[in-house]
Amino acid sequence: MDVEKTIEFILQQQAQSAVFQTETAAFQAKTEKRLDAISKLLQSGMQMLVDYQRETNTKINLLIDGQVRHEESIRQLREGMDQLREAQQKTDDRFSRWLDAQRGGATNGH
DSSP states (O other): OHHHHHHHHHHHHHHHHHHHHHHHHHHHHHHHHHHHHHHHHHHHHHHHHHHHHHHHHHHHHHHHHHHHHHHHHHHHHHHHHHHHHHHHHHHHHHHHHHHHHHHHHHHHHO
16 A cells, blocks of 8 residues: 555656646746747837937937038138228228328318
8 A cells, every 4th residue: 555655646746747847838938938029129129229329320410510510601701701801991091091181182272
């Protein structure tokens, strides 16, 4: 009888072990599916970040280019204003000389 109980115990243990292995395999399969889904999600998220960073870099580069063009326009405008200031000063000087000449001529000859 002890032999029969031992055999029965061993068979029960084997049955429980088989059930446990089956449950473990099913759990492992679910875990692998979840890990695969998480991996795909991470890859997709990383691609989104890469795309967003590229787009951001493009926009920053456009802003930099626009700023450089703007600064060049301002430089050219300042140069133009300096030239205009010089031309106006020359005109003022000529006008003053002409006006002085007109005043001098009016008091001397008329």
